[in-house]
Amino acid sequence: MSVPPAPVAPRTGYSVLMPFTPARPEQILPFAALTQWSAAHRLWQGQSSVGDPHQTFAYAAASGFHVPVGTGVTVMPLRHPFEAALQAQSLAVAMGHPVVAGFGPGAGVFQRNMLGAPYRSQLGACREYVTAVRGLLDGEDVDLDGEFFRCRATLPSLPRPAIEIGLGVLRPGMARLAGEVADTAITWLTPAPYLRDVVVPAMREGAAAAGRPVPRLVAIVPVALDGPGRDPAALALAGNSGHMSMPHYADMLRRSGIDVDMKADPVASAKALIAGGGFLSGGPAEISAGLERYWEAGVDEIVLNVTGVHLTQGPRAALKELEEVLREVA
Structure with missing residues (x-):
């Protein structure tokens, strides 16, 4: 068969x-x-x-x-x-x-x-x-x-x-390997410029070496809309502090120009993540513009991640958030 x-x-x-x-x-x-x-x-x-x-x-x-x-x-x-x-x-x-x-x-x-x-x-x-x-x-x-x-x-x-x-995929070595053997490279917390300048070229290099098509690139992107009483840094920490504390994620973020030190200053690390485009926050138009940069970087599928909203405001707020963002961008 x-x-x-x-x-x-x-x-x-x-x-x-x-x-x-x-x-x-x-x-x-x-x-x-x-x-x-x-x-x-x-x-x-x-x-x-x-x-x-x-x-x-x-x-x-x-x-x-x-x-x-x-x-x-x-x-x-x-x-x-x-x-x-x-x-x-x-x-x-x-x-x-x-x-x-x-x-x-x-x-x-x-x-x-x-x-x-x-x-x-x-x-x-x-x-x-x-x-x-x-x-x-x-x-x-x-x-x-x-x-x-x-x-x-x-x-x-x-x-x-x-x-x-x-x-x-977080770093160039795994991106090259994905180019060689995978159908899809899946990234998490990776800013769009880093994907454009580091991940996509490495995937292309691996695919060329193996004589096969370049895999699809999927970016799982944390997002949160502005709202009354919402603190973007608190939302970023709620949904991403665990990943930001892991050595391989911290290394990837440093490679992308985002300095994080979760032991010394978690809040400053969250603000750096937002400033560096690893966490998208703002009004619908700002979120849409931030997501557009992922398409421009060569991403084939964007996965909206509202974990921070869920952990601070619950599942109904998270579901509403996804509905609002999808209405704006899809």
């Missing part, structure tokens, strides 16, 4: 990120409904220790909301490549729409806690993982005996929509 190839498409449009991890699967339904009934293209979820995104998406499908979805990203130490491919295929069958299955190695401390030690090579581990998952989803007899993963298996093919394999 032939397996449909993952398409490499031009600008997809605006998508939305679940702004919180559902503790109960029914909590995803208002956001699945927004995706189905609005101009939003796809619904995304990230990795969670509260609920598995594949199961939550499947619940939405069983409730009647069949929409394109993406995982941005699930972390490799939690799933063998065979399990990852099986979950992606099962999700595509359940949703009846294309799936972006995004993967990343996770933070070094998480790797140590799950595996006993970090991957010796982050890029090497990602290369092996994506190679195995791709082969399985393509219906191949995979025989991988690598440094990081071993997989000798074949995944039975099912009639299903296409599945794109994504890699979480």
Whole structure:
């Protein structure tokens, strides 16, 4: 049985990120409904220790909301490549729409806690993982005996929509690798100029070396509209302090010209993030102009992230925020 190839498409449009991890699967339904009934293209979820995104998406499908979805990203130490491919295929069958299955190695401390030690090579581990998952989803007899993963298996093919394999990308090395082996590069908290000047050229370099098309670029962008009593820095911290505290995110931000020091001065770090374009805040026209810079940088899909709004004002405010931004930009 032939397996449909993952398409490499031009600008997809605006998508939305679940702004919180559902503790109960029914909590995803208002956001699945927004995706189905609005101009939003796809619904995304990230990795969670509260609920598995594949199961939550499947619940939405069983409730009647069949929409394109993406995982941005699930972390490799939690799933063998065979399990990852099986979950992606099962999700595509359940949703009846294309799936972006995004993967990343996770933070070094998480790797140590799950595996006993970090991957010796982050890029090497990602290369092996994506190679195995791709082969399985393509219906191949995979025989991988690598440094990081071993997989000798074949995944039975099912009639299903296409599945794109994504890699979480922050820095040039992973961007080049995504150009070589992935269908999609997925970024988080990356300012538009950094994507234009660093990530996109590295992706093109990797794709050229591998003799393949340049992958799609997906940017998950934190946003918040102005409003009475709203402090942009507080919103930025509420939704992004965890990422800003991680060494690999701090390094990426420094490379983009944004100095963050969450231990010394979190508020100054949040203000620097806003000034550097890593967090978009303002009126509808300002948000729209900021998002336009992502299109100009070469992004193919923008994922609106209103986590800060949810954490400070709740899910209804977050849903309303997404509706207002989508009306302005989509």
